[in-house]
Amino acid sequence: MAECPYFEHLLVIPRLRVQNANAISSPLTHGLPSITAFLGLMWALERKTQAAGLDLQLNAVGVVVHRHQELITEDRFVSAFRLTRNPIDKDGSTAAIVEEGRIHLELSLIFAVQSPSLTETDQTLPEQVRELLMSMRIAGGTLIQSSAPRSRQVPYCLSLPNDEAEREQLFKRVRLRLLPGFALVERPDLLEQRHAALREIDPEASRLDAWLSLSRINWQYDATEAKWWHDRQGRGWIVPIPVGYGALSGVQAPGTVVHARDDRTPFRFVESLYSIGEWLSPHRLDNPRQLLWYADTQADEGVYRCRNDFQPPQLAD
Known part of the structure; x- marks a missing residue:
């Protein structure tokens, strides 16, 4: 089982405003861009910081969303993306409409950093990283000036103590600065629970059946109390999410596949690989590892996925 890579600091870039990010996160889901987009952003930002002479190694990333506006048209039970017609073709004819989901976001990014030169008192480096980030795109979206007060947009760095208890105490103070907002964490335990429940009814039920069951609101009628109820009550904000990619073929040599982006x-x-996620307020997280997402590459098994170490609290009997 993969574990979150070691890190010494948290670099927080708060209150970023993203316009027209990609809202189609996978062939089966929409809404917040896939977490793979944020890991890709982290690696691209690391390359930019190294090119700028900054000694930073970014090992994981956390996302806290403060506001969102998916560009859709709602008509009772049916929602549709607000699509735009592309410019005319070279011959002057009208181009076809390509489905393009978009979403506006205000979010904070939390990077897990390993760097011997980074200190909590140095505020010039977080500003440099933010300036580099503002020249990039997040899931295809453009970064624009945020409407939040300037004091809430200042990036900052936190040096984490070695003692785990002290780390948790520091994080409990820091997490309040990320409110109001919601962080996305992974909940594979809910998927296993639903799969076990479905197999009691249908022994041939698959994990896909469990994933689809958790992705929708399942209504049932209680004849005893003469009322309808659904299985989302008390379960929180549960969402289906893509978490990476699974191989369909072997590894092909560079330049042997026609029209590949990189030869x-x-x-x-x-x-795409899928799992179940949950949106939680940051004040419900106990340590930074519960917030962070990191890469888990198992090339021999054909698995390239994102992982999160959130563990639900164990309630006493």
């Missing part, structure tokens, strides 16, 4: 990198055909 210097090995190529592999993949499909």
Whole structure:
């Protein structure tokens, strides 16, 4: 089982405003961009910081969303993306409409950093990182000036103590600065519980059946009390999420696949991997590892996925 990589600092870039980010997170889900987009952003930002002479290693990333506005048109039970027609073709004819989901976001990014030169008192480096980040795109979206007060947009760094109890105490003070907002964590335990419940009814029920069951609101009629109820009551804000990619083929040599974006990198055909996530207020998290997402690459098994170490609290009997 993969574990979150070691890190010494948290670099917080608060209150970023993203316009027109990609809202189609996978072939089966929409809404917040896939967490793979944020890991890709982290690696691209790390390359930019190294090119700028900054000694930073970014090992994981957390996302806290403060506001969102998905560009959809709602008509009772049916929602549709607000689509725009592309410019005319070269011959002057009207181009076809390509489905393009978009979403506006206000979010904070929390990077797990390993760096011997980074200190909590140095506020110039967080500002440099923010300036580099403002020149990039997040899931295809453009970063624009936030409407939040300037004092709430100042990036900052936190040096974490080695003692786990002291780390938790420090994080409990810091997490309040991320309110109001919601952080996305992974809940595979809910998927296993639903799968076990479905197998009691249908022994042939698959994990896909459990994933689809958790992705919707399942209504049932209680004849005893003569009322309808659904299985989302008391379960929190549960959402289906893509968490990476699974291989469909072997690794192809660089330049052997026609129309590949990069002819210097090995190529592999993949499909999306799915899990279940939950939106939680940051004040419900006990340590930074519960917030962070990191990469887990198992090339021999054909698995390239994002992981999160959130563990639900154990309630006493």
